Amino acid sequence: MKLIKIILVVFALVLVDSIISLTFNITPIIKIRKYKDNNREYYIDKGVLVNYFKCENGENNSTLKLTKYACPLVENNDNKYNIYDKYSDRIIYLSSNIEEDYIEDIKLKEYLRNNNLDSLLDKFTFLYSYDDGGTSVYKLEEKDLTLIVCNTLNQNKDIYIGDKNMKYESDMCK
Numbered sequence: 268m269k270l271i272k273i274i275l276v277v278f279a280l281v282l283v284d285s286i287i288s289l290t291f292n293i294t295p296i297i298k299i300r301k302y303k304d305n306n307r308e309y310y311i312d313k314g315v316l317v318n319y320f321k322c323e324n325g326e327n328n329s330t331l332k333l334t335k336y337a338c339p340l341v342e343n344n345d346n347k348y349n350i351y352d353k354y355s356d357r358i359i360y361l362s363s364n365i366e367e368d369y370i371e372d373i374k375l376k377e378y379l380r381n382n383n384l385d386s387l388l389d390k391f392t393f394l395y396s397y398d399d400g401g402t403s404v405y406k407l408e409e410k411d412l413t414l415i416v417c418n419t420l421n422q423n424k425d426i427y428i429g430d431k432n433m434k435y436e437s438d439m440c441k
Contacts, residue, residue, distance in 0.1 A: 285316040288329045294319040295329075309338070323434075348427060352376050357417075362429035365412075375428070384426075388416070402440050406431065415439060 281297060288295040295314030303309040303323075312319040320328045322338030330336045351361035359379065379387060391405035391414055401418035413433040417425045417440035427439055 281315045285314060285331075288314060288317045288319060289331070292327060292329050294321075303338075348429075351428065352379065357424040357426060359426045359428065362427070362433060365428070365430050384416070388414075397435065399440065402435070404435065 284295050284297050287293070294312045295317050298312040298314045298319070301311045301313060303311070309323050310321050312321075314332075316332060318330055318332055318336070320326070320330070320336060320338055322328070326338065328336060347363040348360035349363055350358055352359040359376075388405060391407045391412075394404045394406055396403040399418075400420040403416050403418065405414040405416065406412070407414070408431075411431040413429050413431055415427040415429075415433070415435055417423045417427075419440050423440050425440060427433070
């Protein structure tokens with residue numbers, strides 16, 4: 268009898284927690300937090316009956332677990348990417364909001380032509396990768412550069428170079 272009371276109390280707590288989360292669009296108290304792309308600002312709180320999403324576009328949303336929901340992709344239309352260099356297996360794009368940069372006093376384009384990609388990536392800090400085949404994001408703090416190296420299942424190997432605020436966008440690596 269005591270076990271049934273404990274089970275009913277736990278079920279009532281979970282139910283109240285879920286109702287409050289859905290009503291006030293807040294994170295549930297009983298949850299497991301999963302961060303998006305190792306970024307501590309954006310996450311999904313997985314409750315027992317409710318998921319709470321804190322998205323990059325500022326949207327927060329509580330939904331029942333049965334409801335399919337995903338944060339909308341953030342479109343960054345401030346940056347246009349111009350073709351910077353072409354190779355047989357990839358295209359390198361440079362964001363229009365940065366000037367041509369130098370690595371070891373050599374223009375980036377010349378550095379890439381004279382060295383392999385791994386030699387360049389050794390100078391950057393790896394941040395995270397996507398489950399699209401292995402597209403990876405790197406940062407070089409002292410030069411305020413971000414590098415997105417595509418490696419998709421459809422064999423896209425393009426590289427995007429931008430400032431420290433560059434984010435992976437829906438039209439990249441296609």
